[in-house]
Amino acid sequence: MAVALGLQPQEALLNDLNPHVINFYSWLQKGLYIDIRLENDSCYYYWCRKQFNELILSGRANSEESAKLFYFMNRTGFNGLCRFNSKDQFNVPFGRYKTISYVKDFSHYIPILKRWSFTAFDFVDLHLQPTDFIYSDPPYDVQFTKYSANDFKWDDQIRLAEWLACHHGPVVASNQATERIVELYKSLGFSLSLIDAPRRISCDGNRQRAKEILAFKNISL
Ligand SMILES: C[S@@+](CC[C@H](N)C(=O)[O-])C[C@H]1O[C@@H](n2cnc3c(N)ncnc32)[C@H](O)[C@@H]1O
Incomplete structure (x- = not known):
């Protein structure tokens, strides 16, 4: 939002x-x-x-x-x-x-x-036009932690990254810059930008600084 x-x-x-x-x-x-x-x-x-x-x-x-x-x-x-x-x-x-x-x-x-729509689906169920711009802001990956407060597991991170990679229009995705997220988005052909972002909200109340990535596809920077 x-x-x-x-x-x-x-x-x-x-x-x-x-x-x-x-x-x-x-x-x-x-x-x-x-x-x-x-x-x-x-x-x-x-x-x-x-x-x-x-x-x-x-x-x-x-x-x-x-x-x-x-x-x-x-x-x-x-x-x-x-x-x-x-x-x-x-x-x-x-x-x-x-x-x-x-x-x-x-x-x-x-x-x-006024002209915006709001839906509560799993992302794969969205019907998008090939030219649509997607900004994706999923629950952040937390490496080495089995517990995931929002049930967005590593398989979901892969599912999302692969779904975004198949989109023909421009894509920007943010996530925590864990090693495996960086590898995943790189392997799917995204350009990456690393950011030292202050963490505003987390499932455990931890507000430490965390490295984040912005992954880009079909965008000329
Ligand atoms: C970092 S928050 C983004 C919040 C949102 N962008 C906003 O401004 O309200 C990640 C969001 O991903 C949602 N989420 C988790 N699994 C999802 C899925 N399979 N499909 C769509 N959204 C999902 C969660 O409910 C959570 O609100």
Whole structure:
């Protein structure tokens, strides 16, 4: 979303397998106004988390109320994490920020997002035109770690890189610059650029500097 907002194309398809992220964006498109209480308080946070999880259980995860609670929890929860347990229940603990500046009125997004589409598919199920520009921002590879918070395994990294390599239009992909990611994208003919990027969010709250790559294909730099 940050890249799309930076580029502001007339038309765009934003896809993420996480339906809650996509629900939030879909409500932004309609002009979301957050009229629930926004308070950096632990008891209130856990009450909201319970409400949100009840909406999921009752099949109302795509409601406006879910989008409002999702925004509140994203701002107030630990490190802005978005993590669900095996029963699809949001389980991020309270964040303990000193101060939080909440936004209530998102109506200025309406004209920008007007002609964008939002879907929650696995990337292979996307129907793209051969000339479409793809920016791919998958869960970062974590080498030597069996545990993957978002279940995006090494096989998925390979599946994604190979899918991107087959696309005829321009592609930019970001990822953590682990040895195997660098090898994978190089072996598929991508040009690579290494960046010393500050890590903003990670599944374990680790904010150390990490090397990242940008992989390019069908783009003249
Ligand atoms: C680094 S985050 C990108 C966040 C997103 N670009 C945004 O701005 O909202 C990686 C995202 O990949 C999504 N993801 C994981 N597996 C996926 C899949 N098979 N197909 C599509 N998206 C997937 C996760 O839900 C996660 O939100």
